[in-house]
Amino acid sequence: MWHDLLSVQVPIAEKVLRTVGVYALIVILFRLSGKRGLANLNTFDFVVIFLLSNVVQNAVIGNDNSLLGGAIGATTLVAVNAALNRWLAVNERAVRLVEGKPTTIIEDGRLLTGALRHLALRPTEVEHAVRLQNGDDISMVAVGRLEPDGQLVIVLKPSEQNATRADVQRLETRLEAIENFLASLATDPGHHPTES
Template sequence: MWQDLMTIQIPVLEKVVRTVLVYALIVLIFRVIGKSAIQSMNTMDFVVIFLLSNVVQNAIIGDDNSLLGGAIGAVTLVTVDQIVDRLAYRSPFVRSLVEGRATPVITDGRLDRNALRRLGMRPAELEHAVRVQNGESVDQVWSGVVEPSGQLVLDLRTQDQSATQADVQALTERLARIEALLTAGAGGPTVSSTPRS
């Protein structure tokens, strides 16, 4: 029994090469299916991913059912992923090769229909994203890009953005100064604008 668990049935180098090639294939598949597909995965997509792992298992381990052979495949897979991750962190070229680039889909309130077609996105998805970010329509968006992760990032026009706490605080201070000027000009007592509790 122990001998079957520990005896590697195919050469180690072949197992490493198989793992690296399968890793590259999976990265390529996910690059081809596109950013929007990754970002909006549904139940069927998860089923495909689970089945995909089973489909490529034999391509990685070959005819080797030993524990040691599986361990070599697993260590190789994790090591290759870490190397690619570090290379992508250090090199913009590798990062764009592996992850892709951000794709503009809205510019100055106008949809880029060609980009949407390439990404497989519908205008309704963008409209929904605008509403989630407190906008009312695509016309209010200064720029919108789909990041390599599939996330849609929108920048609303300045006049269409919601007020922040800093905006409210600045407005409150300005109103207090105006009130003080008006009161001083009228010669009357200053009335506090804060409500009593």
Template sequence: MWHDLVVVQIPIVEKVVRTVAVYALLLVLFRIAGKRGLAQLNTFDMVVVFLLSNVVQNAIIGNDNSLVGGAIGAATLIAVNSGVTRWLARDPRAARVLEGTPTTVVRNGTLVPGALHSLALRPSELEHAIRIQNGDTVSDVARARLEPDGQLLVTLKAGEQSATRDDVEDLRRRLETIERLLTEIADGRRPSR
């Protein structure tokens, strides 16, 4: 039993190569699938993720069920991902190639023609994202774009945005001025400015 736990049953280099190859393949597949594949996961996306992990498991581990072999595969996967993440943070060109670029889906309250279709994004998903970000309808949106990581960023038109603390403080100061002026008028004094 201990032998099966600690003895790697395939060469370590093969295990590392398998892990890197599967990582690269999945990276390419998700890049081809587009940003929509990384956006909010629906039921179908969850099924794919669960099945995908099972499908590629044997490609990573091969004929090795040892604990050490699994640890080597996991460590390789984490190291490769960490390296790619750091590379993307330093190299904007690599980020554009591997992650893609943002896609504008709404401009000045109007859907960008064909954008939802090309991203396989349903209007209901866009409307939901707008409501989450304090908008009511597409017409409230100055700009909305789907980022390479699948996040939908919505910028509301100025008149549709929520009041800020500064807005509330300015309103409070103005009301205090009005109250002071009304008190002076009620007391028969000439209002001061």
């Protein structure tokens, strides 16, 4: 029994190469499938992900069902993923190569239908994402971009943005000046500050 658990039935170098190859293939497939694959998963996307793990399982493990063989494959996957993430963290060119560039899908309150078609997004999906980010309607959006990681980033039109603390502070200062002016008029009705 212990022999079967610990005896690697495929050469270790082959197991590592198989794992790296399958990892690279999956990264390329997700890159080619587009940005929506990671953030806006629908039912069909989940089906593909679940089936994908079964489809590539034998390509990773080969004819090896040993515990040690599985541990080598898992360690290789984690190490390759960590190395890729570190590379992407320090190399902007690698990020563009592996992840791509943002795509503008909303401009001045209008959906860019060509970009939506290219990304295989439905207008209802975009409308839902805008509502999740406190936009009531697409017409409120100045610019909306789908980032390489699949996240929709929107910038509301200035007239639609919430007030900032600085805006509130300016209003409080103006209100205080008006109150002071009115108070000075109440105490000296014959004096007008503009007369001095």
